[in-house]
Amino acid sequence: MNSSVQTNGEAGRCPFHSAFDPLEPAQIADPFPILAKMREESPVFYMEKYDLWVVTRREDVLAVYKDMVSFSNGNAHKPLSPKSQAVIDRVGEDWPLPVDGSLNAMDPPEHLPLKRLFMSVFHKALPGMDEWLDEKLNNLVDRFVDAGEADLVPTFFWPTTVGAVAHLIGAADSETERFNEWAENWFELTGSTLLSPERAEACWMAFIDFEQWAYALLEARRLNPQHDLISKLIEAQQSGAAITDRQIVTNMVGMVAAGTDTTANTIAQMIYTLLKHPDQLQRVRENPELRPQMIEEIIRLRLPIRGVVRTMTQDVEMSGVTLPKGAKVYIHLGSANHDSSMFANPDEFDIERTNAHKHVSFGAFNRACVGAPLARLEIAKALDIILDRLPGLRLVDESEQLRYTESMIVPSLKSLRVRWDVPRKTV
Numbered sequence: 001m002n003s004s005v006q007t008n009g010e011a012g013r014c015p016f017h018s019a020f021d022p023l024e025p026a027q028i029a030d031p032f033p034i035l036a037k038m039r040e041e042s043p044v045f046y047m048e049k050y051d052l053w054v055v056t057r058r059e060d061v062l063a064v065y066k067d068m069v070s071f072s073n074g075n076a077h078k079p080l081s082p083k084s085q086a087v088i089d090r091v092g093e094d095w096p097l098p099v100d101g102s103l104n105a106m107d108p109p110e111h112l113p114l115k116r117l118f119m120s121v122f123h124k125a126l127p128g129m130d131e132w133l134d135e136k137l138n139n140l141v142d143r144f145v146d147a148g149e150a151d152l153v154p155t156f157f158w159p160t161t162v163g164a165v166a167h168l169i170g171a172a173d174s175e176t177e178r179f180n181e182w183a184e185n186w187f188e189l190t191g192s193t194l195l196s197p198e199r200a201e202a203c204w205m206a207f208i209d210f211e212q213w214a215y216a217l218l219e220a221r222r223l224n225p226q227h228d229l230i231s232k233l234i235e236a237q238q239s240g241a242a243i244t245d246r247q248i249v250t251n252m253v254g255m256v257a258a259g260t261d262t263t264a265n266t267i268a269q270m271i272y273t274l275l276k277h278p279d280q281l282q283r284v285r286e287n288p289e290l291r292p293q294m295i296e297e298i299i300r301l302r303l304p305i306r307g308v309v310r311t312m313t314q315d316v317e318m319s320g321v322t323l324p325k326g327a328k329v330y331i332h333l334g335s336a337n338h339d340s341s342m343f344a345n346p347d348e349f350d351i352e353r354t355n356a357h358k359h360v361s362f363g364a365f366n367r368a369c370v371g372a373p374l375a376r377l378e379i380a381k382a383l384d385i386i387l388d389r390l391p392g393l394r395l396v397d398e399s400e401q402l403r404y405t406e407s408m409i410v411p412s413l414k415s416l417r418v419r420w421d422v423p424r425k426t427v
Helices: 025-029 032-041 058-066 085-091 111-125 129-147 152-169 179-191 197-223 229-238 245-276 278-286 288-301 333-337 372-389
Strands: 005-008 013-017 044-047 052-055 149-151 307-312 316-318 321-323 328-332 417-419
Touching: 032 333, 044 321, 052 058, 058 328, 058 333, 085 197, 111 229, 129 149, 129 152, 129 372, 149 152, 152 179, 152 229, 152 245, 152 372, 179 197, 179 245, 197 229, 197 245, 229 245, 245 278, 245 288, 245 372, 278 288, 278 372, 288 372, 307 333, 328 333
Parallel strands: 013 044, 052 328
Antiparallel strands: 005 013, 044 052, 149 417, 307 328, 316 321
């Protein structure tokens, strides 16, 4: 057994792993070599530093998603940094993050009826998004295409996903300036123990603003309904659907947080990966029919969410280890997507991988992501427009070290600087 896999007899937690650290910079960038060893040597282990158990094998991850009773979502988004006195003075010591009524923090029996309602309303709001994205993304490219160089994270990836979610829920473009800030706050506050007191306070304060904005939008749509998701949820509520204002607001907050940073990061990872594999980029450029399968491979390999956290409601044995009641469990979706029991040569980028769609990047079973169809549409549209509008696309610096946000949930790319051949203007 690897020397870094040890037995913690004093705590009764066996085994634990001293080398795996999802917030260590090198592992934020690439945790998969260590995780490959763990899947073989100790597929369920304890991280003493973060007081988290880690589940690494695809089979076990699917078992977690199937058992919604033992693996509770109810405390999944607990902040890892305490409120400062300034935050307490503003909202009180007991003020919770606005996630308590969302699907992301809900368990049976309440979860499924609300999810069915959201899926119904969400899919009714999707028609027309295809054409809207075409116009929106082309307008974004128009702003920088003549420059021949840009950082695509702030100029294209973020505005794409922020704009799509804003359009869907009914927020005006002028209201979206803080969406990316709010999304990053979410994943930093719930996914990192490395925040300074000043940064943690800023995240808390921004979340208060976020909740106040969401309630204001809810009331505006109640007075003046539109053809958007919030208006449709209010309409369902007024027709007798069992959904509260708090549930509408917290799910709106969840959409902004989980539907912007995650998809923007996947688009960024897709473009970076293609640029590092020019042969496959050329094939994707020349053969559009390969793009849907390539996108599934990117979602598998460079998934939107690295992992999720569950709380044990009872003891469960998994891969020979007992996960104790009350324990926090980090479900490593990325590790599951690299499991060689399902994916041959799992660390390789293969645009013709026929089973790439068997990834768990969007969850599974009744925990499958409601927003997955929108995410896939955004990724596909972004790819089409980048390939069409930015010929000769290349990295500004092939050796540049990628920078990520510090989160074990969504460690997203902070920057992707590229150049392209500026199209000649016709006279």
